[in-house]
């Protein structure tokens with residue numbers, strides 16, 4: 272029977288549906304009567320136990336009074352039974368043979384947006400083509416997908432839907448699905464209870480364990496990607512880019528770099544895995560930690576105490592464990608926690624969040640100490656006094672290192688570092704500037720800011736911005752440009768202005 276009757280349906284839907292239903296029950300009963308291979312199944316007389324499938328059975332010797340042969344139910348009943356027993360993440364497939372059905376479904380998988388944990392395959396010789404069904408996650412009724420190259424029709428009392436290759440529609444009871452001339456009525460339940468028969472008509476492929484493992488892997492990978500893990504060399508700074516902190520660098524080398532690079536030398540020497548760097552804002556605590564990670568060829572994980580509450584890592588123990596696990600897996604790793612006082616403030620139990628987080632960090636650090644992993648936690652703060660004394664004493668953060676404001680020599684070094692790539696005019700007297708900056712109690716971040724501001728001042732003075740605006744800028748304008756002492760003076764003046772009130776964050780402070 273070839274169904275080409277969509278037009279007919281549109282002209283007179285009711286007549287079409289009743290005609291089709293009549294034809295179809297005819298087709299079905301003929302199918303059962305004429306089928307060369309009626310799929311008979313052996314059950315006990317109480318219909319509650321599947322004993323054996325006829326295809327593989329020798330009936331001689333079986334006590335006929337206690338056994339009964341049952342015809343296989345029609346496809347729509349098998350499907351109705353499965354529709355009622357499947358859950359989300361189950362896929363029902365029906366087709367002539369598993370090989371073709373698998374191929375068809377495989378090619379349509381891009382449209383099935385849920386993980387398939389179990390596949391139920393119902394073989395049906397009368398089908399030419401394949402059908403896929405799964406639960407609609409939101410509406411909880413059944414979706415049908417057409418994995419065939421040809422169109423299917425779904426006839427409901429209201430409309431006819433032509434379902435093209437890979438298209439999905441949801442089904443309601445009373446719908447008719449028409450596939451290559453075969454009509455499958457959608458039922459909300461089968462005529463008989465088929466639970467005892469199901470193993471005879473459905474092959475179940477259970478991927479639950481495998482998919483759950485994979486889901487876990489995917490979740491882990493996704494969550495891991497949230498860890499703000501700076502890739503190696505993402506900030507390609509080294510100790511050469513740090514000025515005025517020679518003593519500190521020396522200490523960090525002995526405490527972290529040498530143990531990483533020369534473990535033999537530390538077999539009988541205690542190694543600290545926790546450090547507190549403290550000092551005014553902009554003195555380069557983050558900068559130094561990054562340089563340290565690069566010098567040690569270690570991974571760098573940067574966290575910020577202020578952001579922790581809002582960030583994914585929050586107070587979840589599992590997240591912290593994962594973070595430390597990943598740090599261990601990728602060791603050597605430097606975990607840098609900026610603004611540590613935001614979570615590690617002395618608070619007398621008022622802020623539960625901070626207490627929980629700090630306790631988790633301390634516990635994980637104990638493991639690292641015990642295992643001797645190459646994972647180092649560096650906590651930085653501008654407010655050392657505010658840190659909880661219990662944390663300072665805990666022994667986990669065994670070294671507390673001050674990152675103070677640089678002296679004049681240090682400021683000159685920092686000036687040179689940041690001026691390296693800038694066109695500083697030879698007329699600029701760096702020593703004199705360093706002294707002025709020292710008097711102004713400038714930090715490394717301030718120096719960086721002042722040099723950049725001076726550059727902008729110079730562009731303004733030389734009319735470079737104007738030329739940019741008028742599109743008359745030539746390469747030679749940039750090549751011939753230098754930053755003059757007056758540009759730097761102006762930047763220092765702006766810096767002094769910004770300092771008034773003395774409550775500043777350094778104006779050059781950028782993260």
Ligand code: ATP
Pocket residue numbers: 512513514515516550551552553554555556557558559609610651652653685688714715716717719780781782
């Ligand atoms: P905060 O305590 O406010 O977090 P911080 O001490 O971590 O500040 P950084 O963020 O490291 O300071 O400094 C900001 C920028 O200033 C750095 O990226 C770096 O470019 C520059 N800087 C700061 N200190 C130095 C230094 N000693 N040598 C060279 N550059 C520095």
